[in-house]
Amino acid sequence: MELDFSRREMFRGAGVVAGGALFGPGADAGEADASTGVTEGTNISASASPDGRWVAFDLVTSIWTVPVTGGVARRLTDDLTDATRPCWSPDARTLVFQACRDGNYHLWTVASDGSGLRQLTSSPFDHREPRFAPDGCSIAFSSDRGDRGGYDIFTLDLATGGVITAVTAPEGASLYGPSFTPMGLAYVRIAGATAELVVGDQVVSSGEDVFGFAASWLPDGELLCTADGRTKRRAPEPCGTAARQSCGVASTSSSPTGGSSP
Template structure:
């Protein structure tokens, strides 16, 4: 399914998601009591288009795109955020504050195995997947000045994150790789007066490479 069509489908399904009952929600003892409404956020569509993962109450839930009751997938006393399926549908990556400021975790959907991928002290936010499902991209404030973001990549097997963008005086955030995985489109906000705010930019996904011309 093309990315544009997936976004359109997800937009059409959002009203359904908002009205979906959560399986583990507390039920009122009074039969005539109004049904509780739950806030949902950060929905993401599975690669096969059959399922939506979303955040509610700081946990991650899933629901069929055809409708039905939501199922609790990841639960913790801290907050989970921004779930993203891998392109091959094998994994679900997400952010969690269970280890402090926020790190990236990887869930193997078939087995339930959970793996922590990042260990920095700064806040980290998941931004995307490589097309081959072998690399996760994220933004982090851990190594830039004044709490600004740089974009990194880390293999799903773990290891040291490698910088994709690392402008010392700008914040790079919310990017996505091209279908070939050779380019990375992101937003850049320059921390200077009258800079015009955040602008779109592109770079190679090779570590320590400069902006693409």
């Protein structure tokens, strides 16, 4: 917790970005009064809107959006939210992200115009790496809320707030980077020094150092992932019933705070 707090305070004290920084072609720091122009950063997570008009990204503890063609970026969250990993809803009206305001990561949503900031989860557990389902009705995420010492994949129903266990990691392993595909949930399974990309119940990587980031489904039916320091494509085989069931059919129901319910 101290590390997160110190990082947040460092960025706030530095005043690196305030108001509307400029990004993209023709960005000029002098055009933003009382602001610092920013043209690049490190460890940035970016997400393109489904309508192809906007890019959301995290920078200096905040979520921003900028036109896909470049221009003035709009800041959607404040200094204290410590927000990262934005993901668009299918209708491009809402963003979900993880935020570390109280020492744990929790899921939040905000409208694309910066209104309606809403916290979705709360508990002494982490809730992170959110991804909207294709129908926009639920969110998949990674969490240690099972209190078993590792991370599993869960889904949150936005209408009811109910949480279900989608995939439980094997003993000694943790699951990260969930994403929805037509063949089931994709995620990265890490056990010791071994990291594998899994779709449903099928391992689609072999002897590679798969990074713990969510894979993307391509129109041609392949997965785009990162491994061994490169961007790679994978073509999963058609999966069976077990894989489809792992995509979020309830196995355990619980509340957003982490408590189980019947």
